[in-house]
Amino acid sequence: MVLVKEREMEIPVIDFGELDGENRIKTMSLLDHACDKWGFFMVENHGIDKDLMEKVKEMVNSHYEEHLKEKFYQSEMVKALSEGKTSDADWESSFFIWHKPTSNICKIPNISDELM
Structure with missing residues (x-):
């Protein structure tokens, strides 16, 4: 999982571009971990304009x-x-x-x- 340091805090980053590829299971696992352990995360490549x-x-x-x-x-x-x-x-x-x-x-x- 990538962590981005935002001011004095690290934030998990989930790449939604990986949800439809061979890394889907890994990405879903990272998403589960971020939700369970952090309660929030940053999303990259979500496709929203x-x-x-x-x-x-x-x-x-x-x-x-x-x-x-x-x-x-x-x-x-x-x-x-x-x-x-x-x-x-x-x-x-x-x-x-x-x-x-x-x-x-x-x-x-x-x-x-x-x-x-």
């Missing part, structure tokens, strides 16, 4: 800025952290408890025709 990925990224960032950012910074968790206080909550719980809106069912981002 880079322009489309950038458009989706812009849409997600715009939705965050418009609907989520202000509430996130007003959360008790962020206030405590900015004051230097610590918490027993882990980062994942903090993110999902305080960042996720109570209901976002009515706040569906505008998806341009280009992404459909």
